[in-house]
Amino acid sequence: MHGELQPPRGLAFRIVEADRSTLFRRVAARFALGMVVANVGGAVFVLVLLLFVLPLPPVDDDHATRVTNVIAYVAYLAVAVPAGALWGIRLARPISGWLLDGRDPDPREQRITLLAPLRQMGVHAALWLGGLLLFVGINLTYSHRLALLVGVTVVLGGLTTCAAGYVLAERTLRPFARLALAASLPERVSLPGVTTRVLGTWALCTGVPVLGIVLIGSAQLLGVLSTPSIDRLAATAVALGGIALLVGLAALTLTASSIADPISGVRKALREVQRGRTDVEVAVYDGSEVGMLQTGFNQMVEGIRERERLRDLFGRQVGEDVARHALERGTELGGEVREVAALFVDVVGSTQLAESRPPAEVVDVLNELFCVVVEVVAEHGGAVNKFEGDAALCVFGAPLERDDPAGDALAAARDMVARLRAEVPQLDVGIGVSFGAAVAGNVGAAERFEYTVIGDPVNEAARLTELAKHEPGRVLASGSAVRAASEAEAARWRDGDARTLRGRSAPTRLWAPAVEPDPAAG
Numbered sequence: 001m002h003g004e005l006q007p008p009r010g011l012a013f014r015i016v017e018a019d020r021s022t023l024f025r026r027v028a029a030r031f032a033l034g035m036v037v038a039n040v041g042g043a044v045f046v047l048v049l050l051l052f053v054l055p056l057p058p059v060d061d062d063h064a065t066r067v068t069n070v071i072a073y074v075a076y077l078a079v080a081v082p083a084g085a086l087w088g089i090r091l092a093r094p095i096s097g098w099l100l101d102g103r104d105p106d107p108r109e110q111r112i113t114l115l116a117p118l119r120q121m122g123v124h125a126a127l128w129l130g131g132l133l134l135f136v137g138i139n140l141t142y143s144h145r146l147a148l149l150v151g152v153t154v155v156l157g158g159l160t161t162c163a164a165g166y167v168l169a170e171r172t173l174r175p176f177a178r179l180a181l182a183a184s185l186p187e188r189v190s191l192p193g194v195t196t197r198v199l200g201t202w203a204l205c206t207g208v209p210v211l212g213i214v215l216i217g218s219a220q221l222l223g224v225l226s227t228p229s230i231d232r233l234a235a236t237a238v239a240l241g242g243i244a245l246l247v248g249l250a251a252l253t254l255t256a257s258s259i260a261d262p263i264s265g266v267r268k269a270l271r272e273v274q275r276g277r278t279d280v281e282v283a284v285y286d287g288s289e290v291g292m293l294q295t296g297f298n299q300m301v302e303g304i305r306e307r308e309r310l311r312d313l314f315g316r317q318v319g320e321d322v323a324r325h326a327l328e329r330g331t332e333l334g335g336e337v338r339e340v341a342a343l344f345v346d347v348v349g350s351t352q353l354a355e356s357r358p359p360a361e362v363v364d365v366l367n368e369l370f371c372v373v374v375e376v377v378a379e380h381g382g383a384v385n386k387f388e389g390d391a392a393l394c395v396f397g398a399p400l401e402r403d404d405p406a407g408d409a410l411a412a413a414r415d416m417v418a419r420l421r422a423e424v425p426q427l428d429v430g431i432g433v434s435f436g437a438a439v440a441g442n443v444g445a446a447e448r449f450e451y452t453v454i455g456d457p458v459n460e461a462a463r464l465t466e467l468a469k470h471e472p473g474r475v476l477a478s479g480s481a482v483r484a485a486s487e488a489e490a491a492r493w494r495d496g497d498a499r500t501l502r503g504r505s506a507p508t509r510l511w512a513p514a515v516e517p518d519p520a521a522g
Contacts, residue, residue, distance in 0.1 A: 020099050023175060028092065031172045035088065035165055036081060039124060042161030043131070046153055047073055049239060057145040065142050069150075072138055080127045087123050091116070095176055105180050113180040117169035124165050128158030156212045160247060163201055167254040181284040181291065194259055194289060201255045206248030209240045262290050266297045278305045340397035340453055341409035341435045341481055343382065344461040345373055345416065347390040348428040348469045366390055368424050376419060380412040385453055391465075395453050398440035406435040407485035410493065413475050414513050430474050432464025435481035460508065463501035471512060479509035 050056070051066065059065050094112045098105040105113060112119070132154045139147040213236075265282045272280045278301060284294040347353065347369070354362055373392050374384055382396040382405075394412070397405030413431045420429055438455025460478055468476040482493050496510040 046157035209244035342461040407489035430469035433477040434460035
């Protein structure tokens with residue numbers, strides 16, 4: 001259980017009926033054994049204290065007193081242990097009901113399950129109270145002082161046993177609590193908090209035995225007890241001090257472990273989140289603020305998963321670079337003037353394609369086309385700004401600046417047409433490249449906008465694409481793009497005719513790759 005991680009809630013933690021049955025039998029048997037051992041052990045230790053350690057006041061018939069108490073002790077154990085076991089089984093029925101039925105508990109069953117350690121401690125307290133009344137009543141017939149000493153000893157032993165039993169029960173029943181909390185969480189804390197647990201465990205398992213030493217010393221000073229030997233007082237101090245040390249240490253260790261284990265689990269899960277994993281979840285098995293810590297961590301990780309899904313979706317919709325830019329600098333409307341290169345790619349004969357093939361087949365082949373487009377553009381440092389039916393607008397130099405956006409776009413155009421001819425031969429495309437000043441930023445309304453690039457280079461690239469569809473190489477670039485590119489890339493292009501593009505008044509010098517792309521390249 002220590003430091004255990006769980007898959008995300010709703011994906012995993014459902015146990016089949018056979019496994020639940022096995023779990024219930026195993027945990028129930030361990031729990032019953034622990035509770036019997038705790039109570040019988042406490043009772044035996046109290047008997048040893050009264051018979052052999054504590055300095056008892058004198059009575060008229062010491063032998064008869066001892067025999068009567070031992071007989072009553074054995075008889076009460078013979079009745080109390082089975083009665084306590086049956087009582088515990090009855091308390092466990094609501095737990096076994098939902099657990100063995102293979103369903104989630106309702107709010108009442110969940111609360112009963114989480115409060116099972118406290119309810120079982122109530123059973124212990126009732127059994128010890130019965131023993132207190134029995135033995136005080138028996139010893140009142142012999143001596144009021146003896147009845148008082150026996151009563152105080154039983155109370156001290158009962159308090160210590162109840163506290164130790166609660167700590168054991170809380171740890172033993174943790175698998176049940178874990179299942180009860182897997183489906184839903186209570187609206188409020190159901191169990192004692194960390195401070196109450198630690199202070200309560202110390203008070204009952206360490207403070208009570210120490211109080212016994214104080215009471216014995218006070219009774220001796222007040223003359224309530226007979227004058228014991230120094231050895232008897234020393235034995236009393238050693239016995240009660242040993243209880244305070246051993247039982248207190250064991251109980252505090254278990255209490256500390258019940259707090260440290262979930263914290264360690266959260267720390268371990270946190271390290272996984274720091275490594276980039278968001279599919280982790282800690283098991284919630286505590287109804288106190290410790291469980292709220294576990295729940296809070298799971299909710300935090302769920303929020304991170306949700307943000308990562310949105311970020312991934314955002315990145316796929318607008319492009320990784322645009323998404324990163326938006327996350328780092330915000331998403332205000334407006335833009336800035338940037339020197340960018342625009343690459344426009346469009347399918348040749350798209351109308352005939354849509355007419356001659358089923359829609360699903362058209363989408364599949366377009367996805368093949370755009371897969372190559374995205375890969376090539378990313379390899380050359382650009383970003384696909386938008387898909388427009390069977391066309392795509394790609395931008396170099398925005399939102400991320402590039403040293404040679406024009407050269408990157410020209411190289412991407414050459415590689416793209418070569419790869420498309422090799423990998424998607426069923427489609428023919430035209431590619432146009434232009435370069436110049438454009439406004440890059442968020443356009444739209446406050447409720448809905450997109451990152452885009454607006455300006456003459458985009459329009460010119462689209463017009464060049466129309467002409468490129470009729471060119472053998474299917475790629476054309478503007479003179480502004482070739483002049484702005486590096487010498488190495490510009491040398492790969494040859495000058496052509498000047499034409500006036502549709503919607504423009506001045507002619508544009510057309511450039512094409514110096515060597516026509518090899519269809520086998522890729």
